[in-house]
Amino acid sequence: MFFLTVQPLWLSVILLFAVTLLAMAATVLVRRRITLDRLKINNEVAGFTFATVGVLYAVLLAFAVIIVWQKFNEAEAAAAKEAGAAVTLYRLSNGIGGDPGAALRDNLTSYVRKAVVEDWPAMERSESSHAVTHALDATYAALLTFNPDDRRGAALLAEALHQFDVLTEARRTRLVMASGAVPGVLWFVLFGGAVLTVGFTLFFGTESMRAQALMTGILSFLIFSGLLVIVVIDHPFAGPVKVQPEALSAVMRDFGTEAAP
Secondary structure, three states: OHHHHHHHHHHHHHHHHHHHHHHHHHHHHHHHOHHHHHHHHHHHHHHHHHHHHHHHHHHHHHHHHHHHHHHHHHHHHHHHHEEEHHHHHHHHHHOOOOHHHHHHHHHHHHHHHHHHHHHHHHOOOOOOOHHHHHHHHHHHHHHHOOOOOOOOHHHHHHHHHHHHHHHHHHHHHHHHHOOOOOOOHHHHHHHHHHHHHHHHHHHHOOOOOHHHHHHHHHHHHHHHHHHHHHHHOOOOOOOOOOOOOOHOOOOHHHHHHHHOO
């Protein structure tokens, strides 16, 4: 499924239309080999069965679409949350004087830059960058060099540690999201159910072969369109539709503006 995820969107659309045409061609082939009278016998009994099969698969497909969409939104929220925590931590560092404050700003800037340059490409492969992890550790070590000697400094350190925890948690969230939300067994059920649901229509017979082929094509198009949505956004940091590091890039621009004389 990851192979399909990283393909260009136009290629996925072509595959969608190809599957639709294949379903319509299968209907025409069955109608030419089996007489209409034999197929009509199945209409009444198969109709009830098909209604049950269709409802069950529709619920499963809708559930999968909702899950991956929620995960995609959570991935976007995690990236924005990480950027917000980085900005807040950078501004708090201005209240930390001397070498600890300067070291914190330098290491935080290095972390954000490496997250954009190295973490995002690594997440496209469902991996993480060790260099970004080391930069995060260095930022934490720089923060711990600050030893406040008054209540204001203690409050500043406590809030800085809190924002650092938020930043770390947000990064961990996006790293987990990068591996995808749909397990392998569910992919099997989704695609197997799609083939069986569309194939079930071949047991029916209508007076107009063209109308039956068109109805089968429409059903196939809707089902595989839902599957296309799941495939494309299952990995929120890979493929043609993905979460971009725009929030962290904006943070880098803010850092550069504040550091400018």
